[in-house]
Amino acid sequence: MTASARRERSEVVHALRDAGITALISFGLFLPLVGLLTITNMNNELRLTTRLPLLVIFVALIAGVRLLVTLVIRPWAERRRALSTRKPFSIPRSFSRWFVPFAIGFLVVYPFISLAAVGYSGSLKWIDNFGIQILIYVMLGWGLNIVVGLAGLLDLGYVAFYAVGAYSYGLLASHFGLSFWILLPLAGILSSFWGILLGFPVLRLRGDYLAIVTLAFGEIIRIVLVNWVDLTNGYAGIAAIPRPTFFGIPFNTDDNGFAATFHLTFSPTHRTIFLYYLILGLALLTGYVTTRLRRLPVGRAWEALREDEIACRSLGINTTNTKLTAFAMGAMFAGFAGSFFAARQGFISPESFTFIESATILSIVVLGGMGSQIGVAIAAVAMIGGTEIMRDMDFLKAIFGDTFDPTQYRMLIFGFAMVLIMIWKPRGLIASREPSVFLKERKTISSELVKEGHG
Amino acid sequence: MAGEAMLRVEHLTMRFGGLVAVNDVSFEVHRGTIAALIGPNGAGKTTVFNCITGFYKPSEGRIALQHGDSSAWQSLDQLTDSGKRERRDANGALFLLERMPDYLVAQRARVARTFQNIRLFSGMTVLENLMVAQHNPLMLASGYTVLGVLGFPGYAVREYEAVEKARGWLERLELVDRADDPAGDLPYGAQRRLEIARAMCTDPVLLCLDEPAAGLNAHESAELNELLLAIRKDFGTTILLIEHDMSVVMEISDHIVVLDYGVKISDGTPEFVRNDPKVIGAYLGVEDDEVAEVEAEVGL
Ligand SMILES: Nc1ncnc2c1ncn2[C@@H]1O[C@H](COP(=O)(O)OP(=O)(O)OP(=O)(O)O)[C@@H](O)[C@H]1O
Numbered sequence: 094m095t096a097s098a099r100r101e102r103s104e105v106v107h108a109l110r111d112a113g114i115t116a117l118i119s120f121g122l123f124l125p126l127v128g129l130l131t132i133t134n135m136n137n138e139l140r141l142t143t144r145l146p147l148l149v150i151f152v153a154l155i156a157g158v159r160l161l162v163t164l165v166i167r168p169w170a171e172r173r174r175a176l177s178t179r180k181p182f183s184i185p186r187s188f189s190r191w192f193v194p195f196a197i198g199f200l201v202v203y204p205f206i207s208l209a210a211v212g213y214s215g216s217l218k219w220i221d222n223f224g225i226q227i228l229i230y231v232m233l234g235w236g237l238n239i240v241v242g243l244a245g246l247l248d249l250g251y252v253a254f255y256a257v258g259a260y261s262y263g264l265l266a267s268h269f270g271l272s273f274w275i276l277l278p279l280a281g282i283l284s285s286f287w288g289i290l291l292g293f294p295v296l297r298l299r300g301d302y303l304a305i306v307t308l309a310f311g312e313i314i315r316i317v318l319v320n321w322v323d324l325t326n327g328y329a330g331i332a333a334i335p336r337p338t339f340f341g342i343p344f345n346t347d348d349n350g351f352a353a354t355f356h357l358t359f360s361p362t363h364r365t366i367f368l369y370y371l372i373l374g375l376a377l378l379t380g381y382v383t384t385r386l387r388r389l390p391v392g393r394a395w396e397a398l399r400e401d402e403i404a405c406r407s408l409g410i411n412t413t414n415t416k417l418t419a420f421a422m423g424a425m426f427a428g429f430a431g432s433f434f435a436a437r438q439g440f441i442s443p444e445s446f447t448f449i450e451s452a453t454i455l456s457i458v459v460l461g462g463m464g465s466q467i468g469v470a471i472a473a474v475a476m477i478g479g480t481e482i483m484r485d486m487d488f489l490k491a492i493f494g495d496t497f498d499p500t501q502y503r504m505l506i507f508g509f510a511m512v513l514i515m516i517w518k519p520r521g522l523i524a525s526r527e528p529s530v531f532l533k534e535r536k537t538i539s540s541e542l543v544k545e546g547h548g
Numbered sequence: 549m550a551g552e553a554m555l556r557v558e559h560l561t562m563r564f565g566g567l568v569a570v571n572d573v574s575f576e577v578h579r580g581t582i583a584a585l586i587g588p589n590g591a592g593k594t595t596v597f598n599c600i601t602g603f604y605k606p607s608e609g610r611i612a613l614q615h616g617d618s619s620a621w622q623s624l625d626q627l628t629d630s631g632k633r634e635r636r637d638a639n640g641a642l643f644l645l646e647r648m649p650d651y652l653v654a655q656r657a658r659v660a661r662t663f664q665n666i667r668l669f670s671g672m673t674v675l676e677n678l679m680v681a682q683h684n685p686l687m688l689a690s691g692y693t694v695l696g697v698l699g700f701p702g703y704a705v706r707e708y709e710a711v712e713k714a715r716g717w718l719e720r721l722e723l724v725d726r727a728d729d730p731a732g733d734l735p736y737g738a739q740r741r742l743e744i745a746r747a748m749c750t751d752p753v754l755l756c757l758d759e760p761a762a763g764l765n766a767h768e769s770a771e772l773n774e775l776l777l778a779i780r781k782d783f784g785t786t787i788l789l790i791e792h793d794m795s796v797v798m799e800i801s802d803h804i805v806v807l808d809y810g811v812k813i814s815d816g817t818p819e820f821v822r823n824d825p826k827v828i829g830a831y832l833g834v835e836d837d838e839v840a841e842v843e844a845e846v847g848l
């Protein structure tokens with residue numbers, strides 16, 4: 094046996110042993126998670142059943158992937174790394190120049206594409222679950238991007254401002270009958286007011302402390318919403334929130350309704366399409382304003398703050414005010430999104446504003462690449478669209494058996510995807526930074542130099 | 549020494565717990581001069597800077613800075629007693645720096661500084677670094693962002709002017725070709741000079757430099773000397789610098805203050821300080837009475 098053959102054999106043995114250990118660990122992990130199932134039977138008794146085949150599939154899959162990684166993928170990656178000095182990845186300018194108008198054009202015609210493809214009732218799902226849902230998160234992601242990506246302040250309670258916007262609309266619309274178009278800016282103002290209120294005591298803190306306090310603030314708002322039953326109706330939430338009208342024309346079957354006015358046959362999809370364009374407009378407004386802000390002195394001060402706060406102060410920048418404006422701006426867009434959410438659902442309850450929402454929005458920002466608007470939009474499409482697609486993945490039943498419900502494994506798959514991306518691109522999908530002003534030539538700045546802020 | 553006092557540091561004391569980093573230090577810096585603060589490691593030089601620029605609040609003492617006419621000094625005690633931190637009149641203004649937060653010292657009293665460990669915005673371009681330094685006037689021009697977002701044309705003009713000002717500094721530093729590169733990519737010496745240019749973009753009356761020549765080679769040190777002399781000549785900016793590099797200190801400064809263990813041990817012209825036995829003692833690490841011996845050894 095030659096030396097290299099011997100080495101190869103020992104490598105295979107090593108990989109097999111490694112895969113065996115992995116199988117053992119995943120067996121231990123998944124035995125309670127997947128292998129055991131409790132079911133309440135007809136007599137209301139809790140019965141323990143087992144799902145051994147599914148458990149075996151899981152363990153075999155994990156061990157197989159592990160084997161593949163150690164034997165094939167890792168040596169390949171190492172060879173590649175040894176061969177090439179890695180160039181920092183940045184999107185080519187031609188791509189970003191064409192991508193944005195193309196994407197906006199696509200979004201504008203999207204409802205009609207889906208109408209043409211699957212008809213009125215079929216497209217409801219595509220416009221609502223995909224279109225509107227994703228755009229809400231794109232907007233929230235861009236709003237949070239101001240705070241986290243530009244100013245470098247880690248905010249774990251962003252959903253609080255979303256809730257303030259939603260409840261502002263819900264309460265004011267149902268009690269005072271104010272119209273959506275008045276309440277939209279009002280909700281934004283109220284949210285940014287809360288942003289400033291929270292900001293004042295909190296922005297002296299840094300890093301982890303800031304993260305913890307904002308997290309707590311998010312929870313406080315939610316718990317107030319749950320417990321202040323007189324105002325918010327607690328867990329039961331606020332129902333029958335007035336729906337937005339088409340500039341005064343309601344979407345209903347009446348003679349003065351939207352369908353009758355425009356001589357169309359009534360369909361609930363009309364309202365959905367209207368809401369779609371509404372959130373598209375709001376999201377584009379958010380994107381546009383953020384892009385402009387980045388090129389203004391405030392935006393530059395936000396980024397400078399993320400880079401070095403002490404240097405900012407030595408240049409006469411009032412860092413407290415600068416942080417507050419970042420907080421207020423981010424909160425304002427969350428307030429807009431919140432009031433849209435309330436108008437779209439017609440019903441809100443504290444359930445919609447849990448920590449997991451903050452975490453989802455934050456992961457969109459982090460996955461997208463902190464500071465990059467295109468990256469955040471792509472991450473929102475992937476994460477929220479991914480969730481929705483997961484509902485339709487019936488083909489997985491062919492592998493995992495008929496009782497397999499893909500939506501239950503959503504978080505697992507997410508976590509997995511997130512780990513992969515963090516290995517592949519630790520700074521997010523688009524990590525390079527575009528300068529806000531240039532003398533001769535706009536060059537993107539590689540992520541290695543850009544700081545992430547310290548809180 | 550030209551001009552009258554522009555900065556007065558009086559009985560400055562800074563304590564960190566039990567440690568007295570600066571102990572009852574008083575000195576003056578005169579308008580239009582280059583003054584140096586020297587002393588062995590840990591003498592308290594950076595701490596003095598941090599007190600002047602508002603990063604530390606002194607335990608005791610008064611730090612007064614004056615703009616314009618020297619008659620402003622007459623109201624110093626009145627200002628101190630009034631509890632206010634600044635006083636302006638037609639002839640000038642007077643500031644009590646120990647009462648002002650750091651960003652106001654830069655914004656209102658117009659004291660700019662650099663840092664011992666370079667603090668550039670390394671992920672921003674060279675040009676952006678100089679633009680951030682012009683934040684306050686640009687903020688005003690953008691109508692505190694409101695007019696800027698709405699796209700009022702006045703702002704574009706001001707921004708253009710700001711870019712031109714930055715370009716002027718880049719030409720001076722011979723960095724125009726690197727304007728659009730990240731500041732963190734510049735060679736070390738260029739980063740040091742860029743930090744000085746960034747401080748100058750805030751239009752300071754007093755420029756405080758913490759070891760600007762640290763890590764520079766002889767050629768770069770000579771360039772730095774020229775830059776500082778040009779700054780004084782072209783902008784009339786008063787310069788206070790901390791430096792270990794004696795070729796810089798002795799060549800360009802008009803006035804030197806020496807600290808050792810937080811105490812001022814000498815204060816005067818380079819000629820005077822160079823021959824002061826206390827200074828020689830402090831630098832060679834010997835007691836005063838042994839200085840004569842040491843002097844004899846080194847052949848003074
Ligand atoms: N924030 C602080 N907290 C506690 N002690 C401090 C602090 N800043 C400075 N000191 C102490 O004060 C003394 C003077 O420090 P300082 O940095 O002013 O010295 P320096 O003269 O600038 O020295 P160097 O030439 O090494 O820069 C040192 O003993 C230092 O440890």
Ligand SMILES: [Mg+2]
Nearest residue numbers: 593594595664
């Ligand atoms: Mg120092």
